[in-house]
Amino acid sequence: AQTVTQSQPEMSVQEAETVTLSCTYDTSESDYYLFWYKQPPSRQMILVIRQEAYKQQNATENRFSVNFQKAAKSFSLKISDSQLGDAAMYFCAYRSGHQKLVFGQGTRLTINP
Amino acid sequence: GAGVSQSPSNKVTEKGKDVELRCDPISGHTALYWYRQSLGQGLEFLIYFQGNSAPDKSGLPSDRFSAERTGGSVSTLTIQRTQQEDSAVYLCASSSPGPKNTEAFFGQGTRLTVV
Numbered sequence: 001a002q003t004v005t006q007s008q009p010e011m012s013v014q015e016a017e018t019v020t021l022s023c024t025y026d027t028s029e030s031d032y033y034l035f036w037y038k039q040p041p042s043r044q045m046i047l048v049i050r051q052e053a054y055k056q057q058n059a060t061e062n063r064f065s066v067n068f069q070k071a072a073k074s075f076s077l078k079i080s081d082s083q084l085g086d087a088a089m090y091f092c093a094y095r096s097g098h099q100k101l102v103f104g105q106g107t108r109l110t111i112n113p
Numbered sequence: 114g115a116g117v118s119q120s121p122s123n124k125v126t127e128k129g130k131d132v133e134l135r136c137d138p139i140s141g142h143t144a145l146y147w148y149r150q151s152l153g154q155g156l157e158f159l160i161y162f163q164g165n166s167a168p169d170k171s172g173l174p175s176d177r178f179s180a181e182r183t184g185g186s187v188s189t190l191t192i193q194r195t196q197q198e199d200s201a202v203y204l205c206a207s208s209s210p211g212p213k214n215t216e217a218f219f220g221q222g223t224r225l226t227v228v
Contacts, residue, residue, distance in 0.1 A: 033215045035216070035217075042221075043150075043202060043204075043221065043222055044219065044221055045204065045206070045219035047216050047217075050216060091155070091156065093217075095215045095217075098144070098163050098164075098166075100146065100158065100161040100163075100169055101146060101161075101206070101208075101215075101217050102158070103148075103155060103156045103158070104155070105155040106154075106155040106156075108153075
């Protein structure tokens with residue numbers, strides 16, 4: 001079964017600095033999708049960024065970028081120029097074909113002003 | 114609809130009572146998920162519906178939990194004989210068909226409190 005592991009329960013960063021959240025996964029599939037979701041205190045889950053496994057280029061969305069290492073099964077999220085509004089729980093997730101979406105345990109990110 | 118809608122947004126129930134939580138997915142989305150989230154914790158998978166396939170019920174914690182999806186659209190999660198440990202936020206998500214568009218859209222959740 002596919003599993004997703006986030007080894008950092010909590011992270012903190014100074015405002016305007018850069019932080020990287022880690023995620024590893026286990027799969028025998030070759031084609032799949034990886035996601036980072038953000039959950040602020042409002043509890044609304046918001047998609048931050050998506051990576052398709054067959055694309056070698058790392059996805060980027062404004063201040064958010066990923067480091068996708070397919071061979072190492074690693075999918076880290078880098079947040080540049082951290083802002084107070086980035087404070088949230090961040091979840092890494094995996095999906096292959098029509099199988100269910102699998103989430104990691106989450107990382108709570110705190111932004112220090 | 115414009116997004117995934119869940120009702121009620123909050124539910125307080127007495128221990129031992131049955132509750133029903135409703136999820137209206139985005140129109141046309143064939144995949145529907147239910148997750149449970151305890152305070153400050155991660156997402157616990159409960160059940161997954163995909164089109165006309167048999168649902169993946171592997172996450173349901175006990176036989177007190179069940180879910181239906183009628184007509185491939187609205188889903189109801191039922192918890193019978195509620196216990197205090199059932200208190201949590203129940204999140205529903207849906208996604209469109211096909212492997213090329215797999216983003217899941219989430220509702221705001223139902224906060225269930227069992228007293």
